[in-house]
Amino acid sequence: MNEQHTEEEHKQETDQATNEEQETVNEVEAEGAEDGRIAELTRLADENQQRYLRAQADFDNFRRRTAKEREELAQYASMKLIGQLLPVIDNFGRAIEAAKTGGDVESFSKGVDMIFRQVEGVLEAEGLKTMETVGQPFNPEFHQAIMQVESDEFEEGIVVEEVQKGYMLKDKVLRPAMVKVSG
Known part of the structure; x- marks a missing residue:
């Protein structure tokens, strides 16, 4: 029985050694796969960093170019x-x-x-237009009243006389008209 027991122990030890060897091989393979995955992720991170730096440089160049164009446009407008x-x-x-x-x-x-x-x-x-003012209701957005006068011809709040012309540039007031308003 002793021999049988020894053979059985030897078989168990051999199986255990084989299992340990297999586990070691699996661990090494897992570490290798993990190292490969880390290398791949590192490569992707480096690639994305380079893309980011290129995009940042392109944006900086674009910003400088448009600032220069805007400056030239203002200078030669x-x-x-x-x-x-x-x-x-x-x-x-x-x-x-x-x-x-x-x-x-x-x-x-x-x-x-x-x-x-x-x-x-x-x-x-x-795009410069002269404002029509006489006979129009007074509007502080378009007119600058310098005097209020009595008028039998116009009702109250109507522009009676234009002292200085007002001008519109396209749809904005360039200079309000100086006017006398009936009171």
């Missing part, structure tokens, strides 16, 4: 308008030269009137 006013300046120069040579006053007056209409045309093309 009036270029078109000034280009349209150059012929007006030329005509004023001709009118001044004509006045110096002692030309006809009536033709000089007509020339200045034509230049004035030319300036108005350029400004209207840019």
Whole structure:
């Protein structure tokens, strides 16, 4: 029986050793798989970091470029308008030269009137409009009342007289009209 017992013990020890070896192999394989997973995650993290840095650099470049474009736009915004006013300046120069040579006053007056209409045309093309005020109800958004006067012609709160023209640039008040209002 002793031999049988010893064989059985030996078999159990062998089985236990085999199980321990298998467990060790499984642990090593698990560690290897875990190391591979960690390496993969590290690679992905590095890749995402590089993408982030590139996107940040692209955004910084975009912000600098748009700031520069905005600065240039502000600097040269009036270029078109000034280009349209150059012929007006030329005509004023001709009118001044004509006045110096002692030309006809009536033709000089007509020339200045034509230049004035030319300036108005350029400004209207840019969206400048003159406000119509006389006979309109007083509106503090469009009118600046400088005086209140008695009027038999207009009822109370109506603009009686325009002292200085008001202007709109597209749909915004550029300068309110100075007016006298009936009281």
